[in-house]
Amino acid sequence: MSNKEIRKVLVANRGEIALRVIRACHELGIRTVAVHSSIDEHALHTRFADEAVCIGPGPATQSYLNIPNILAAAELSGADAIHPGYGFLSERADFAEIVGRCGMTFIGPGAQHMRVMGDKIEARACAVRAGVPVLPGTGLLTDGEQALEEATRIGFPVILKASAGGGGRGMKIVRDPAKLIRTLETAQAEAEASFGCGDMYMERYVESPRHVEIQVVADQHGGVVHLLERECSIQRRHQKVVEEAPCSVLSESVRKAMCDAAVGLCKAIDYHSLGTVEFLLDGDRFYFMEMNTRVQVEHCVTEMITGVDLVQEQIRLAMGGRLDHLDRYHKARGHSIECRINAEDPVTFGPRPGTITALHFPGGFGVRIDSHVYQGYKVSPFYDSMLAKVIVHAADRDRAIRRMRRTLGECVIEGITTNLPLHRWLFKQEAFVSGKYDTHFLEASLDPEAILREADSYT
Ligand code: MV4
Numbered sequence: 001m002s003n004k005e006i007r008k009v010l011v012a013n014r015g016e017i018a019l020r021v022i023r024a025c026h027e028l029g030i031r032t033v034a035v036h037s038s039i040d041e042h043a044l045h046t047r048f049a050d051e052a053v054c055i056g057p058g059p060a061t062q063s064y065l066n067i068p069n070i071l072a073a074a075e076l077s078g079a080d081a082i083h084p085g086y087g088f089l090s091e092r093a094d095f096a097e098i099v100g101r102c103g104m105t106f107i108g109p110g111a112q113h114m115r116v117m118g119d120k121i122e123a124r125a126c127a128v129r130a131g132v133p134v135l136p137g138t139g140l141l142t143d144g145e146q147a148l149e150e151a152t153r154i155g156f157p158v159i160l161k162a163s164a165g166g167g168g169r170g171m172k173i174v175r176d177p178a179k180l181i182r183t184l185e186t187a188q189a190e191a192e193a194s195f196g197c198g199d200m201y202m203e204r205y206v207e208s209p210r211h212v213e214i215q216v217v218a219d220q221h222g223g224v225v226h227l228l229e230r231e232c233s234i235q236r237r238h239q240k241v242v243e244e245a246p247c248s249v250l251s252e253s254v255r256k257a258m259c260d261a262a263v264g265l266c267k268a269i270d271y272h273s274l275g276t277v278e279f280l281l282d283g284d285r286f287y288f289m290e291m292n293t294r295v296q297v298e299h300c301v302t303e304m305i306t307g308v309d310l311v312q313e314q315i316r317l318a319m320g321g322r323l324d325h326l327d328r329y330h331k332a333r334g335h336s337i338e339c340r341i342n343a344e345d346p347v348t349f350g351p352r353p354g355t356i357t358a359l360h361f362p363g364g365f366g367v368r369i370d371s372h373v374y375q376g377y378k379v380s381p382f383y384d385s386m387l388a389k390v391i392v393h394a395a396d397r398d399r400a401i402r403r404m405r406r407t408l409g410e411c412v413i414e415g416i417t418t419n420l421p422l423h424r425w426l427f428k429q430e431a432f433v434s435g436k437y438d439t440h441f442l443e444a445s446l447d448p449e450a451i452l453r454e455a456d457s458y459t
Contacts, residue, residue, distance in 0.1 A: 004080065010082045011045065011082075013087070015384065016388070017086055017087075020311055033073065035069075036053075044372045064088045096114055109271055120290065121140055134203075145181075158202050160184060163199035210249070225323060226262055228246055228255070229247050250281075258279055258286050272317060342387060342418065357415030362411055369388055369391070373388060420454075420455075422454075425450055
């Protein structure tokens with residue numbers, strides 16, 4: 001809890017989100033400190049911040065994940081708050097705690113909220129206590145025999161999930177009862193190796209869900225509001241590729257129930273700051289999956305339909321601000337879609353670092369580009385391959401799709417391979433355009449020849 005004015009924010013991140021946070025700060029009259037690796041010496045976040053401090057060499061473990069160096073940079077520059085962005089240290093409860101102990105404000109929820117939601121068994125138990133729908137499932141699995149009993153009660157197929165996982169890591173689907181015990185043992189060993197915690201739990205497996213998430217905004221005085229939903233089913237290997245708001249298949253009654261559930265969960269845990277409550281949508285039923293305690297990559301589509309600057313709100317909330325003024329944004333205006341443009345092979349999704357030799361970003365009515373790249377920019381193999389978020393806003397979904405096709409057509413990125421052809425292909429697919437897809441759609445219908453034809457038609 002804090003009620004301190006923030007005068008100078010250290011941005012503990014890089015790329016487009018570091019720029020996004022710097023822009024929000026400058027509009028609020030707050031000074032900024034960038035931290036950067038030696039590779040990012042000429043990056044835009046380094047240049048646009050009021051001050052910049054080098055915190056180590058290229059590999060993230062030695063720079064953007066180097067807590068002692070980041071705290072030293074904060075101390076040295078006199079920052080009174082740290083914004084973690086997404087990825088890197090954004091969900092490290094230990095980091096949030098130490099920032100507080102150093103007398104600075106962590107721009108996010110309390111370390112206790114990050115700890116609870118980072119433990120997926122605990123998060124599920126919180127949802128149950130808050131009356132939020134969850135799938136038939138279990139708490140901690142203690143042994144193979146007990147797991148088999150539980151699975152028989154729940155009904156196959158089931159999904160085994162690592163308590164320390166999340167975002168799709170450490171999950172295994174089991175269809176055959178004979179394979180449950182062996183699969184559990186393997187999953188426990190893998191979770192122990194990846195996360196240092198082998199704890200597993202189980203749920204009934206939903207075959208073809210959609211991923212719908214609710215944006216929540218909570219202050220430190222018990223005020224909680226939602227800013228509607230985002231649809232994020234277009235993904236591959238748990239990496240989102242396209243996101244939109246609102247979700248085109250939610251009825252008003254299901255939307256209201258889902259939003260109320262998300263707000264109820266936040267109230268039950270006394271949450272504050274921005275948050276995202278993720279649900280699986282199966283027809284008209286929805287079930288709690290996870291809660292993310294950070295600003296998300298796809299927050300922009302919510303900003304476009306609500307008119308709320310989420311990062312500015314997040315900073316205001318960290319200063320102890322109230323959110324009474326947010327209620328009037330509950331009704332969405334129009335439709336927004338975001339495409340993540342990555343330096344990767346459009347078919348295999350393998351990373352393709354290199355130097356951008358020519359660059360032209362689109363513009364025009366209803367177009368927003370959040371990006372940190374420029375002509376001559378070197379895409380490093382050390383970091384995430386996302387180059388830009390191309391975001392459109394229009395009166396309805398059909399018009400937003402047309403606007404995105406036009407916008408993708410104006411995008412020029414030369415010198416490196418990007419997934420632009422994948423996006424150009426996707427926006428022609430009947431299943432996507434009609435809104436009839438689930439979380440498996442992208443991987444199940446990838447058409448390498450058609451995607452490569454999109455690449456060729458632009459060269
Ligand atoms: C599931 C599921 C089906 N049934 N849980 C993936 C990410 C993590 N948040 C949970 N995930 C899933 N959990 C049950 N009980 C299917 C997925 C899932 C998924 C969820 C959202 C978006 C894409 C996905 C792709 C594959 C599996």
